[in-house]
Amino acid sequence: MIDYLNGKLVHKDPTHVIIDVQGIGYHVKISLQTYTEIKDEEQIKLLTYLHIKEDGHTLFGFKHEAEKRLFLLLLSINGVGPSTGLMILSSLSSTEIEQAILAGDVATIQHVKGIGAKTAQRIILELKDKVGKIGSDVPGEPIGFLKSNNKIREEALKALVTLGFPKTTAEKNIATVLKKTTKEISLEDLIKASLKTS
Structure with missing residues (x-):
């Protein structure tokens, strides 16, 4: 089991890193x-989860322990796989x-793409007693870099297609999101808002 990776950040994308x-x-x-x-760290340490199935091995990475624990709790729910878990966390x-x-x-949970009413209810029912014990070590959410250009639109599109x-x-x-936004929007905020738009 690969518990974490510590090395040089070669490539960063909203859906994956190398x-x-x-x-x-x-x-x-x-x-x-x-x-x-x-952000733009050169050296990076990510906590990881290795998902093994017949057609391949996939590594999932997390900056904070609380996010990894929440991901693993979501995976314990019948009907929630790693991709869905990542979609919820995104x-x-x-x-x-x-x-x-x-x-x-x-x-709120059902609003995530790929989550139906039954799965949302199952998540709540099975995790209600467990999430309170997680304890969040995630700092306040940082404000992303404000930009408004085609590069952000392209990056957001690529991320959504990958998801x-x-x-x-x-x-x-x-x-839709860009029409509603009056001020400049960061890539992270654009992707997040687009995930919630249906």
Whole structure:
């Protein structure tokens, strides 16, 4: 089991990073939370979870222990796989997820792409007693870099398509968010808002 990776950040994308550890490049899938936390660090340490199945091994990375614990709790739910878990952590912050679970807020969890009413109810029912014990070590959410150009639109589109959105839906969601936004928007905020647009 690979518990963490500590190395040089070679590539950073809203959905994955490549970390060079002594000449070996590891492709690690990340959530939007972790992407926001990484900023432009040259040396990086990510806590990891290795998902093994017949057709491949996938590494998932987390900047904070609380996010990794929440991810593992989500995986314990029947019907929630690693991709769905990552989608939940990209759509909502760890704090928002915990608050929704503790408050029994099915609507908030169901708003995540790929989560139906039954799965949302199962998440709340099975994790209500466990999330309070996590204890958040995630600092206040940082404000992303404010930019407004085509590069951000392209990066957001690429991230949404990687997360499983059809390209046309992703483009429509991004356009909707940009129409509603009066001020400049960061890449992280654009992706987050687009994930919540349906």
